[in-house]
Amino acid sequence: MKKQSHITLADIAGRLGVSRVTVSKALRGHPDISDGMSKNVRRVASELGYSPNRMARNLSARKSHLLGLVVPKIAHFFFGSVIETVYAKALEHKYETILMVSHENEEQEVQHLQTLVSMRVDGIIISVSARLKDTRIFDWVKKMGIPLLFMDRVPDPPPKGSTAVIVDDYGGSVLAIEQALAVGYTTIGCIGGDRNVNIGRNRVQGYTDTLKRQGIPVREEWIIAGGYGTEAGYNGFMRLHENGQVPRCVFAVTYPVALGVYAAAKARNIRIPQDMDVICFGDSDVGSLLTPALSCVSQPTQRLGEESVRILMEMIDHPESVPGGSRVIPTELILRETCVASKGAAVLSGEALRVRN
Amino acid sequence: MKKQSHITLADIAGRLGVSRVTVSKALRGHPDISDGMSKNVRRVASELGYSPNRMARNLSARKSHLLGLVVPKIAHFFFGSVIETVYAKALEHKYETILMVSHENEEQEVQHLQTLVSMRVDGIIISVSARLKDTRIFDWVKKMGIPLLFMDRVPDPPPKGSTAVIVDDYGGSVLAIEQALAVGYTTIGCIGGDRNVNIGRNRVQGYTDTLKRQGIPVREEWIIAGGYGTEAGYNGFMRLHENGQVPRCVFAVTYPVALGVYAAAKARNIRIPQDMDVICFGDSDVGSLLTPALSCVSQPTQRLGEESVRILMEMIDHPESVPGGSRVIPTELILRETCVASKGAAVLSGEALRVRN
DNA sequence: TTTACTAAAGTAAACGTTAAAGTAACGAAA
DNA sequence: TTTCGTTACTTTAACGTTTACTTTAGTAAA
Secondary structure: OOOOOOOOHHHHHHHHOOOHHHHHHHHOOOOOOOHHHHHHHHHHHHHHOOOOOHHHHHHHHOOOOEEEEEEOOOOOHHHHHHHHHHHHHHHHOOOEEEEEEOOOOHHHHHHHHHHHHHOOOOEEEEOOOOOOOOOHHHHHHHHOOOOEEEEOOOEOOOOOOOEEEEEOHHHHHHHHHHHHHHHOOOOEEEEOEOOOEHHHHHHHHHHHHHHHHOOOOOOHHHEEOOEOOHHHHHHHHHHHHHOOOOOOEEEEOOHHHHHHHHHHHHHOOOOOOOOOEEEEEOOOOOHHHEOOOOOEEEOOHHHHHHHHHHHHHHHHHOOOOOOOEEEEEOOEEEEOOOOOOOOOOOOOOOOOEEEEO | OOOOOOOOHHHHHHHHOOOHHHHHHHHOOOOOOOHHHHHHHHHHHHHHOOOOOHHHHHHHHOOOOEEEEEEOOOOOHHHHHHHHHHHHHHHHOOOEEEEEEOOOOHHHHHHHHHHHHHOOOOEEEEOOOOOOOOOHHHHHHHHOOOOEEEEOOOEOOOOOOOEEEEEOHHHHHHHHHHHHHHHOOOOEEEEOEOOOEHHHHHHHHHHHHHHHHOOOOOOHHHEEOOEOOHHHHHHHHHHHHHOOOOOOEEEEOOHHHHHHHHHHHHHOOOOOOOOOEEEEEOOOOOHHHEOOOOOEEEOOHHHHHHHHHHHHHHHHHOOOOOOOEEEEEOOEEEEOOOOOOOOOOOOOOOOOEEEEO
16 A cells, blocks of 8 residues: 555545535635535545645645744743643634743754754744753744744843743742741751743842841852752752761752752761751643752743743734843742741741742 | 734845846845845845745745644643653654644544644644543544654554553553562552553553562552543542541552652641652652652653654655554662661662662 | 726746756767 | 767656645625
8 A cells, every 4th residue: 555645625625526626725724615615625535534734724824823932841840831832822812832942952953943944844943952052043043934832941141132941040049048047047058949030040140149238248159150950959959068067958949959959968968857858940740849848930831831832922913023131030939948037937838828029 | 003014035036126036046045046136135135124924934835844743741840851852853853843732632632633734734643542442543643644643642542553652551551560579568459540541551550560560469459540630649649538448558550640649648648658658650850859858660751752753754755664563661660768678778868769671 | 887906816927946858060980 | 880888967757745826716885
């Protein structure tokens, strides 16, 4: 049996003795076509099991109804839930989403963007990889006439004229450190992040600024970069621990980093929060199930995804009026069992306490 | 400014005074073209910033180099890591992957499959939704000449002539229950699952069979279906708890179900493992970070993804020789801090114990 | 009756590529 | 010299749609 040849408009048209265009119009609900004809076309189409060829449609209409979404990772609560929202919202606008995973790798990122351009997606949402250096690819994408929106992670400095939807990394970070200070901690470390991307820079900046503002000396050996993953947290804690003098509390730059810290602490028999306390940026579905339940700055993944799609849609529909600039989504401090006053002052039993900024 | 018109083969051909086909062949490394010409074409192409139009290419070549992947959920460790593997493996074969999320919803599932067919993907991998009833859609996809492979979750009974890559649900389940029995538990409950899909049926079957084989009465009120998510675990535990008589140990049909059990136990002040013990099917990156660290039957997500892509590739390349049947991936019992002999007989400190079947 | 408009079709061309078949030039084998 | 094969192209015809323009018939207004 040869390659199965699909039913086409011509097949339907042949059956009814009309032209292909009539069929095409009928199926798309074009007003040119009479109700009777429309009904007939639809009937025959479903009889034959017709499935429109989107490639042909897209080629002809010069519109793909496809969105590109590039993220560094999937198996991670933050990205997982953002992706789900983007898919759902895009679908509401009749767009399909093409997901690409860069694995925090700049080369793959470039290749993915080229593929997306090649597929002629109508717009792209990207969360850049951590070690991103060369931003020329983004200018190229723009030159190809495809709207591009940065989500959560933006190259630092951002390419000029770029549009972004981000969370208030700096403000959230300030919230977290202020909480640690309020509990009474005076030695606070910071694990994770780096300087190439906004989220690392701004979260660490919020940390140092808040300490300085309170007149607390910033100790460089307690600021341990190394990325955003669990390994970064694990290794970071180990380095801190080997250095000898350990801070009373650490601020983890992401949720996976905090997980790494938990794992390392467990391995070294350091009790959280008695020996060392933890607070982090970013939440997860299991945050409240860890022991102790992790307090964190929560990023509203849903709003992030929704806003990104909304703004990208505007960019697609009105390419002339490029808004540009950044839409900043506020964060929220969620206090559970870490980084709270030792004698349960702040935390209500069961329910977490929420503080907005 | 009008819709940016892209560089095409014709533009490059015009520059060089050759035909479009020559350019097309040169860019694809066709042997017809001389080295000199190839070099020139490539140079001009990159000068002009040429990006091939994949829609046109796919339409003409009647091959999309696209794979469809339909899953019930993303923000879930199991699916997250399977998805990542599928993407990576597909890429090795020069295929892009189109991901679709059904949200455990049969209607969306059907729609997604229709869209994938419409995009003329070359093959589809699907993990069906939990409450799936009507399997006619799968026959339709097949009739459209698109190879279809079920991964992990298969409709029960499976459509005849179907191909699947699954894990050894029954065997893994037996491993888990035997472990619980070995620890000395004689009252064991089972939370999660349902009857429409293989994973629920087989895991529960393994549970009941093993109990029976050991002469332990199976108590229906301790088998609580309700799906595969965290809510199923939470609600399941609550129902068990309200019933009064609680088993000494519960077997959670999936990892998220176990999470729900943990959350519910925490809310009801039931200590794990002292008051009630837990073991589950499926692992996660945070499994070892829970307190107590959760023992489980681990599914090799990577092998699952790899095998699925490998077999699908064969189905695409040799549509005549449909292998059919199921490829079963073995599971592994990982013992951590739950469901182990109370006085640390089985568990080595730090490292988890692994048992293969 | 003429003109103008509208509804419901049809025709031709285009979208950007690839596949298949054709051609010209040249060298080697018969 | 003829025949054959090879190399490096070109030409033609798809692939399955949509878009823009044209046609035809019928109806209403002038």
